Every structure is written in C-alpha cells, then in structure tokens.
Amino acid sequence: xxxxxxxxxxxEKIPPAxxxxxxxxxxxxxGELIKASKVAQxxxxxxxxxxxxxxKPIYGFSHEVKDISQIFGILGVSDSQQTVYNYxxxxxxxxxxxxxxxNAKNFYELQARLSKRWELILKHLGKEDKNTISAITLLPAxxxxxxxxxxxxxxxxxxxxxxxxxxYNTILARLCGMDLFDICEQIALxxxxxKEIGEIIQASSGLKPSCDEDINLxxxxxxxxxxxxxxxxxxxxxxxxxxxxxQVDFIGDIYDDFATLMxxx
Amino acid sequence: xxxxxxxxxxxxxxxxxxDGNSSSAFLSLEDIEATLVLNxxxxxxxxxxxxxxxxxxxxxxxxLFSKIRQKNHATVxxxxxxxxxxxxxxxxxxxxxxxxxxxxIDIAYLFSSSFQKQNKNVLLYSDDKSQxxxxxxxxxxxxxxxxxxxxxxxxxxxSSNMGAYDAAIDLTYLGQMGQKIATRVxxxxxxxxxxxxxxxxxxxxxNIQYHNNSLNVGFRLFIFDAYKVISMNVHALNFFxxxxxxxxxxxxxxxxxxxxxxxxxxxxxxxxxxxxxxxxDQMDDILKNKELLKELxxxxxxxxxxxxxxxxxxxxxxxxxxxxTVVTIEMMTNSKAIxxxxxxxxxxxxxxxxxxxxxIGYYGDLDGMVILVFxxxxxxxxxELLIGENTNDIELILDTLAELVNIVGGRxxxxxxxxxxxxxxxxxxTYNNVDxxxxxxxxxKGVQVELSFNDDKFLFxxxx
Numbered sequence: 001x002x003x004x005x006x007x008x009x010x011x012e013k014i015p016p017a018x019x020x021x022x023x024x025x026x027x028x029x030x031g032e033l034i035k036a037s038k039v040a041q042x043x044x045x046x047x048x049x050x051x052x053x054x055x056k057p058i059y060g061f062s063h064e065v066k067d068i069s070q071i072f073g074i075l076g077v078s079d080s081q082q083t084v085y086n087y088x089x090x091x092x093x094x095x096x097x098x099x100x101x102x103n104a105k106n107f108y109e110l111q112a113r114l115s116k117r118w119e120l121i122l123k124h125l126g127k128e129d130k131n132t133i134s135a136i137t138l139l140p141a142x143x144x145x146x147x148x149x150x151x152x153x154x155x156x157x158x159x160x161x162x163x164x165x166x167x168y169n170t171i172l173a174r175l176c177g178m179d180l181f182d183i184c185e186q187i188a189l190x191x192x193x194x195k196e197i198g199e200i201i202q203a204s205s206g207l208k209p210s211c212d213e214d215i216n217l218x219x220x221x222x223x224x225x226x227x228x229x230x231x232x233x234x235x236x237x238x239x240x241x242x243x244x245x246x247q248v249d250f251i252g253d254i255y256d257d258f259a260t261l262m263x264x265x
Numbered sequence: 266x267x268x269x270x271x272x273x274x275x276x277x278x279x280x281x282x283x284d285g286n287s288s289s290a291f292l293s294l295e296d297i298e299a300t301l302v303l304n305x306x307x308x309x310x311x312x313x314x315x316x317x318x319x320x321x322x323x324x325x326x327x328x329l330f331s332k333i334r335q336k337n338h339a340t341v342x343x344x345x346x347x348x349x350x351x352x353x354x355x356x357x358x359x360x361x362x363x364x365x366x367x368x369x370i371d372i373a374y375l376f377s378s379s380f381q382k383q384n385k386n387v388l389l390y391s392d393d394k395s396q397x398x399x400x401x402x403x404x405x406x407x408x409x410x411x412x413x414x415x416x417x418x419x420x421x422x423x424s425s426n427m428g429a430y431d432a433a434i435d436l437t438y439l440g441q442m443g444q445k446i447a448t449r450v451x452x453x454x455x456x457x458x459x460x461x462x463x464x465x466x467x468x469x470x471x472n473i474q475y476h477n478n479s480l481n482v483g484f485r486l487f488i489f490d491a492y493k494v495i496s497m498n499v500h501a502l503n504f505f506x507x508x509x510x511x512x513x514x515x516x517x518x519x520x521x522x523x524x525x526x527x528x529x530x531x532x533x534x535x536x537x538x539x540x541x542x543x544x545x546d547q548m549d550d551i552l553k554n555k556e557l558l559k560e561l562x563x564x565x566x567x568x569x570x571x572x573x574x575x576x577x578x579x580x581x582x583x584x585x586x587x588x589x590t591v592v593t594i595e596m597m598t599n600s601k602a603i604x605x606x607x608x609x610x611x612x613x614x615x616x617x618x619x620x621x622x623x624x625i626g627y628y629g630d631l632d633g634m635v636i637l638v639f640x641x642x643x644x645x646x647x648x649e650l651l652i653g654e655n656t657n658d659i660e661l662i663l664d665t666l667a668e669l670v671n672i673v674g675g676r677x678x679x680x681x682x683x684x685x686x687x688x689x690x691x692x693x694x695t696y697n698n699v700d701x702x703x704x705x706x707x708x709x710k711g712v713q714v715e716l717s718f719n720d721d722k723f724l725f726x727x728x729x
Contacts, residue, residue: 076394150442159676160650163271163672174650215293236287259317264317
C-alpha cells in the first residue's frame, strides 16, 4: 500500500526553504525585525499569509493589520519566527484535500489556534524561548503527510479501518517502519529547523518519550493541545479526530493543569 | 465517524473532548444511517480515548442509541472506562439508564451472542444484587460459566488470582438489554435462547441471516432453549413453522427444549410438531445422548442439502474474487501477490500440517463462500499489519485472519457492486486445522487457486 520508497520519494520532493524565507528567519534570529519584514515583503505569498493569519479573531487585534513591518513589530521576534515557520508548513499542503475534508482556510485556522494556545501554555510553563514557541508549527505537517501518502489509497484505508481501529500513524509504522512523526522530523532537518523542534515533535506522538524531562513535559502539553483542537467540530468533521491515536495515559499527569488553563469545566 | 465491527459488536472510538459542541460532529446523518443497518448485537461507544466528557457530550450518542433500539433491538451503551468515568455516567443518568455499561470491550464481547468463544469462567461483582443475577443469567445464556462474588472484598480477593478465571467483571451495568435472540454453538448444534412472550417481534429479533448462513455452512441441529418462554401467539407460531420448513430443505432439525404449554394452546404444539419441530423437556436429553445427537444430525457439520455447483455467473465473476484477495494481500504485505494456477475441483490440500483457514460467505444476487488456507507462519506474515506484534498466540492469529478475510469480503462486495451485483457478506469463520475445514466443505467442488506473495504460497477456494 505505502512503501518506504514512497516515503523517501515524498521527503525527496520537499523543496528546500525558499531563499527569502531563510533570510527572513536569519534576520529574525538576530533580532533584526525591520530588516526581516522588508525581506518578507519580497515574498508575496508569505506577505499574504502573514496578513491572513494574524487577522484571525484568535490573534485578538481590534482592527486589521496590513503592513508586514507592523505585523512583525506587534508579534515580536519569537512569534514572528513562529508565523514564518507556519507559512513554511503550508508550502507542503495540497491545493486540494482528498483524504481529509479540509481547505486552506480551515488548515490556517488550525495553525492559528494551535499557535496561540501553545503560546499560552508556554507562558504558563515559563518556557518562552523562540525555538520552543516555533515547535508547534511542525505539528500540522503530520496531517499534510497523511494526506500526501494516503490520498490515493482512500478506499484501501477505509476498508482497513472499518475492520480494525488503526490510525494512519500505526498503519505507516507497521508497513514501512517509519511513522508520521519520523517524517516530520525529516522535514525539520531538511528545512534546517532548530534541533529541539524535531525532538519535541517526535515525543509529542506520545509513543516515543524523550529522555529529556523538559522535552517530555512540552510533548505532553503539545499532545493534549492537539487533541483539544481536534475535538473541535470543524476538525472532527474534517476527519482529523482519529488520524493519530490519542495517548490518554501519556498526558494523565498534566490534564488537570491543562483543564484549568483552558478553563474547561 | 463509523463503527468498527468485531464479534458482533460495533464500536465508535471518539478521541479527546466530548461536549455539546463537539459530539454532534462525530455522527453525520450518513454515519447514523450506516450504523442503523449494521447487523450487530451491540453498538457501543468506547471512552478509552476520551479525556473529558459531560452530559451534553454523551447526548448525541443517546439519540443514536434510541434510534438503534427502535430499529433493530441491539444492545447499546458505553465501554472502556475507569471508575471515575463510570461514576460520572451514573450521576448523569441515575434512574434513566436504559443503556449498558461494560468496563472493557472484552467484557462486552462476553455478553454478545455472536462471540464465538464460549465456556469462559467469569468472576463477576456488582453492588446491585439484581444486576449480579442479570449478568449471571446473560453470561450463562451465552454459554459461559459465571461465578458471582457476594462482596466487593470477595471479588478483590478472587480477582487477584486471575489464573483461576478467564475474565473478572465489575463496574459493569446491564441496562435494557438487546432483545436479539442469543445464539451459541455447542459442538455442531446451534442453541438459540428465547424467553417471555413470543409474538410478531420474533421475526425482527431473530437473526435470520446468521441462521441461513449456519444452514449453508452445514449446521443441521438447531435447539431453541425455551425454558423462559411464557407463551406464544399465532405470529410466532407462523414464524417457527416457516423456519421448520426451510430447515427441512437442508435436512436440518429444529428442537424446542423446556417449553411449557401451560399458557399456550395445545393445538399450537401440534401445529409445530406437524411442521417437524421436536420437543424435549431438558437440554441434557439431547446434548448428553450421543445416539440422538447423531440421529438429529449434530454429529456432522456437512451441508447435505443439494450439493450446489459453481455456476456460470460465479465463474464470470471469478476474476473479481481473486482480485479482491490479491489486492488485500498486497495491501497487507506491501508485496506483489501472484496467481499461480487455477482449477475447478474439490478442494485439494496436499500437506495438511500446520495449516489454518478462514472463510466468509456472501449472499444476494450471487451466493457462495470464499475460503483461504494458509500455513500458520504465512498467515502470520499476511496479518502483520493487523497484528502489529510478534506473536505465536494461535487465537490471536485466527482472529486476525478472520479480520483479513472480512476485508476480502468487503472488497468483493464493492467490486461486485461496481458490476451492479448486490451481495451481503456473513461473519467470517476460522478453522484451526484443515480437518475442521474439510468437515464443513467435504467434497464440494469449487475453483481452487494457488496464490503466493514473497514466494509464500497460500490457497484460495471459491465454492457454493
């Protein structure tokens, strides 16, 4: 059905980060917000994406923010980096979704929700360094990878999943010895993302805990946040609720804290 | 979201947070329609991967439950929860629990009449005495051996020695039970449990597809455990008369055991006897009498109804049956499956050692049975994707082989439907050796195809 060769082919086809993006990220990394915004403006798709994303209600701006330098100025270095990484992830997304009932608008909505709530979590945990803030941006790549690998095998997986409750991650791991989170880590490497981003994403599967307790803690919060968002009607209807298995035991010790922070009654 | 069906139980597995907003998104109208037509004993919602729920979150499933009960009488409820979730549901619904609660899906299977593994020693406890009795009766009716712990302390002590029991049941509640006729298999006899007042509803409670499939695969003795029947009316009488007539076509026998005619007119008994139904006072009168068992046909599982041959239409569609198998094996193993030879003949298995098999029937515009025979080790390889672990547990391998054959059946259904041929598939059946398979199909002719993947050979047999 899906072979290791197909996965390698998929990873091979991932384009390197565009030059303008690399330059923007490098400038953000050195704290040069104004210079970074000028470079970002040269990439029209990035500019459009940034405007679209930060004007979503969850970002909470009272009036429309149009200027890229203004956006970077409001967001600051860490959140600007996170937003640019979010844009990079969208470069992988298909023009038409077949496996999941998604479209660009809903996918951006998921990115925005995850990003803002992740910031809230990191503030709560007191771990607000910029690479950790950006780690969340790679998580939705697992959805894109599932779509890319399984979209031509929809009948097969539907039949398989009607017989046994297997998630896409397990099917892939059993068939190819490589799962969605391994592929996300490969993407992070290819895009030269900071190493800890790949590590947090790997551990956030809930299946491969890290030896580093700090990374593990972040992974638990990320795992629970993912399923908090995937329990929203929009994403349940898109077929995302069970695309990977929710590891309830993995997040057991942080649930109460999470529920308080998200004001779940 | 769709239910995954196994052992006659359909299970929904939502994940994450179930509240008033989210839960309605889990079930579209199509999902509900698809659930209502499932031929299952139970529909359950697993709470294994739910970290938070409130009453509003459960309500959408309650509406589904209500529709299911109106439509096909299946048991409905929740499973896979811990004590905290169990208590929460009890608080939400208190006296209005018409649904059931099973601590785990494995416990639910014990109460499913389609669960084929009987004679389990089951320790059980409930704070509610009437629940304890109800569970014990249901388990007994399903062919298990219930052992009731009288106190929580006794349950804890006994369940700590799990070697003594196959299962231990607590935190379980039987709501309004499914009213489908419970079915169990003893040797080559099928026992149906009927109770209370038998009226027109018997035709919707009785799983006629299961019964017809049992006839087709060779069962010839059907016993109705009627100890708990109070009376029957003319609709039930007609139903059983027709059932007896159709059984006669297969040379099969139908018996009633323990039926008390105090509140049913004697002419009904005469009518049933005229239709060929036999009456016995005690179950042991049949099951412990080997001579009688032989006479009634329970000593052989062979289908002695007219031996049907492969017809032209089946041969025309043969490539689709083979395709369904080949594509499924390829999907499961990521390797190329190759057809090596095909012949019309009685099944011929050269080396019977260490081989297992699974079959699935189909009926509708076309009818017949697909059988796959594998060497054990090859079956394990073919099922690796579904098993997911290295195991030598033969029960697990057989269970998984049944799942694989179920996928083949599903694919056959789809491929034939593309040709405007409508069929339904039966539950898969497994055989842990070649002899038990041969006992069923005997010398029936069919199409035998040798197939292989990665140089591992297995056999496909299509018969009617």
